[in-house]
Amino acid sequence: ATTTLLGPSEIRALAERAGVRPTKTLGQNFVLDAGTVRKIVRQADVRAGESVVEVGPGLGSLTLGLLEADADVTAVEIDPVLARLLPGTVAAHVPGLVVDDADRERVVLRDGDGRVRLTVVLADALDVRALPDPQPTALVANLPYNVSVPVLLTFLERFASLERGLVMVQAEVADRLAAPPGSRTYGVPSAKVAWYAAARRTATVGRAVFWPAPNVDSALVRLDRREPPSTTAAREDVFAVVDAAFSQRRKMLRSALAQLAGSSTAAQEAVLAAGLDPQTRGEQVDVDGFAAIAERLVAARP
Numbered sequence: 001a002t003t004t005l006l007g008p009s010e011i012r013a014l015a016e017r018a019g020v021r022p023t024k025t026l027g028q029n030f031v032l033d034a035g036t037v038r039k040i041v042r043q044a045d046v047r048a049g050e051s052v053v054e055v056g057p058g059l060g061s062l063t064l065g066l067l068e069a070d071a072d073v074t075a076v077e078i079d080p081v082l083a084r085l086l087p088g089t090v091a092a093h094v095p096g097l098v099v100d101d102a103d104r105e106r107v108v109l110r111d112g113d114g115r116v117r118l119t120v121v122l123a124d125a126l127d128v129r130a131l132p133d134p135q136p137t138a139l140v141a142n143l144p145y146n147v148s149v150p151v152l153l154t155f156l157e158r159f160a161s162l163e164r165g166l167v168m169v170q171a172e173v174a175d176r177l178a179a180p181p182g183s184r185t186y187g188v189p190s191a192k193v194a195w196y197a198a199a200r201r202t203a204t205v206g207r208a209v210f211w212p213a214p215n216v217d218s219a220l221v222r223l224d225r226r227e228p229p230s231t232t233a234a235r236e237d238v239f240a241v242v243d244a245a246f247s248q249r250r251k252m253l254r255s256a257l258a259q260l261a262g263s264s265t266a267a268q269e270a271v272l273a274a275g276l277d278p279q280t281r282g283e284q285v286d287v288d289g290f291a292a293i294a295e296r297l298v299a300a301r302p
């Protein structure tokens with residue numbers, strides 16, 4: 001017997017039986033297409049036996065794909081109805097998995113050898129501060145659209161064990177995440193994600209593979225952890241510079257950073273000392289540039 005993935009009729013039947021009515025506020029669009037699921041798993045380079053974290057397993061489409069690739073999965077789901085449904089769906093599709101341990105917030109499924117293959121955690125992903133061992137090396141998720149960027153940044157910040165990510169997000173967000181400095185879509189998410197990882201848009205996914213179909217196309221983004229910029233400034237200080245630099249997109253750095261620096265003269269000095277032109281706009285500066293500015297601003301603090 002082998003693992004089977006969910007298709008359109010099964011997704012609908014599952015939802016109907018459990019009384020699941022997908023909500024927009026939680027970004028509930030479920031993947032109906034096994035080909036898309038396998039593509040996500042493939043592009044994530046999931047290894048057998050690897051510990052993977054998934055945010056928002058929903059009805060389990062991607063969870064089953066990850067288990068099929070022999071990954072061990074921790075799945076964090078905010079919706080109690082979906083979190084409660086998932087263990088049964090997985091046990092019915094992955095031969096040999098049985099529910100071993102369950103309480104209100106956590107359900108564990110093991111295989112015949114006692115290996116933990118799936119832990120379902122009922123929680124808001126933004127509130128999760130610790131994950132069960134072994135610590136995950138990959139984040140693989142079809143992210144809820146309204147919180148995709150905060151979830152991504154939170155996970156990269158909190159879980160240092162994550163070395164890779166493959167996430168599905170709105171196409172427009174994917175463009176922003178992967179945008180290089182100087183491009184039209186470069187902005188706060190691009191610069192902040194670049195602190196942690198190199199981001200690449202790897203594929204477009206049409207709306208027809210979802211139920212219900214969203215109003216926009218989606219895209220896959222591959223993330224590979226990189227060393228943060230080498231700087232003495234704290235990450236928070238660098239992010240404050242990024243936020244200020246883009247708060248008024250059309251402004252030159254000198255004026256955009258004036259408030260944060262205390263004066264436009266102080267801002268000008270920090271930008272110059274960082275080796276940048278004070279007339280440059282935020283959209284031209286990479287994360288190393290923002291880090292250099294932050295370092296000078298911190299050093300000049302009284």
Ligand code: SAM
Nearest residue numbers: 026029030031056057058061078124125142144
């Ligand atoms: N992974 C499933 C799939 O591909 O079919 C569902 C993906 S759906 C786009 C997003 C999922 O994230 C939903 O199951 C939703 O309930 C869940 N979700 C929304 N906000 C969340 C949050 N803050 N923390 C954890 N899960 C969340």
